[in-house]
């Protein structure tokens with residue numbers, strides 16, 4: 001549908017960008033921080049470890065000043081659980097509290113709204129050893145951690161996100177380096193969906209606690225949502241796409257918003273002997289969560305068809321699922337171009353995804369990630385020309401505006417990432433930031449910050465509240 005007149009972005013639209021603690025901070029074992037699962041995992045060959053990252057821990061002042069120069073209204077970052085609680089439970093690390101106090105205050109100094117993710121792929125290693133999300137205790141661990149965050153930062157933080165990409169943790173945890181299965185686990189599928197259930201319960205309790213402790217704050221989830229297309233109009237392909245959508249998207253949002261398990265996924269779990277065990281009271285806890293908004297990450301859509309001939313090997317990245325025998329088979333979309341890293345690019349699918357989420361859940365939406373990973377080059381005169389990123393972001397912002405014109409309630413846009421950082425499994429060379437960090441995969445070089453062309457472009461976008469998306473850079 002075309003609009004004869006598009007609606008403007010809301011006045012208080014939260015323009016900003018995102019990072020996560022384990023990918024940006026560095027200082028991974030400094031000032032009392034305990035290791036997280038990311039610090040003890042084996043990193044993929046040829047990629048940097050996570051000990052220095054962008055050194056945001058030491059350079060946050062310079063980084064926030066650059067975000068302020070871009071005009072950010074919001075900065076989405078995550079809090080490292082094991083920086084606050086080195087062992088995951090028990091004693092609090094005062095230096096951890098101090099760091100996030102400073103970070104939050106630095107944002108507020110410039111009028112930048114901190115949007116805090118409570119958990120972004122970095123389970124404290126000590127808790128991994130105690131069973132991670134497999135044990136029921138994980139619910140209490142997370143809620144206790146949430147309470148500490150609300151007590152210490154709730155006076156200043158108005159926007160909270162519970163778990164980043166719980167769906168990717170469940171579907172492709174091994175790609176991200178987070179899957180922990182108990183030794184000798186006989187039914188991995190059931191175990192994974194038991195972990196998922198614990199996360200659902202934990203985040204629901206954290207939301208209720210947030211509403212109780214911080215009645216003025218807003219809290220929501222942050223899954224990775226994108227609609228899945230059927231390859232053709234063959235009816236069986238549509239059923240396959242519905243299966244894939246249910247498994248990838250609606251299982252999570254149905255549980256977050258309505259407190260129920262999606263029926264398609266539930267039946268599939270039943271047939272595969274993988275239904276999670278409920279503790280007494282879980283149903284009520286899930287129903288009592290009431291998120292205030294839906295945060296979601298969007299990179300691209302997926303496509304599928306019916307088919308049993310699934311290639312072996314499972315998922316190869318967050319954005320590519322090969323399929324599940326008898327349920328759906330993932331296929332490439334021939335209408336879409338891809339990034340240098342093989343991810344399809346689908347701005348129109350962004351609008352479609354927003355419309356779909358809104359028509360199912362009717363809650364305000366915050367885009368918590370979206371962006372393009374590329375091999376950026378620093379020129380001899382200190383420039384980074386990244387027209388491909390500008391083009392990607394422009395096309396996606398245009399689609400948000402169309403979705404707003406469709407009547408969808410959009411709160412803000414926080415693309416990935418504010419600054420270059422380490423990718424989940426493809427190292428430092430896969431850059432997403434508006435701010436370039438002068439380091440290589442293994443050579444830390446100067447660590448100096450440089451403004452990419454997209455920095456100046458986004459600055460103008462924010463200045464004009466999304467009115468001027470033109471791509472020329474002086």
Ligand code: BGP
Pocket residue numbers: 020023164165168224297318369373416422423424425426430
């Ligand atoms: C999302 C994660 C981020 C992030 C981003 C880009 O799945 O929430 O942590 O890194 O994807 O992915 P990648 O780093 O694999 O390119």
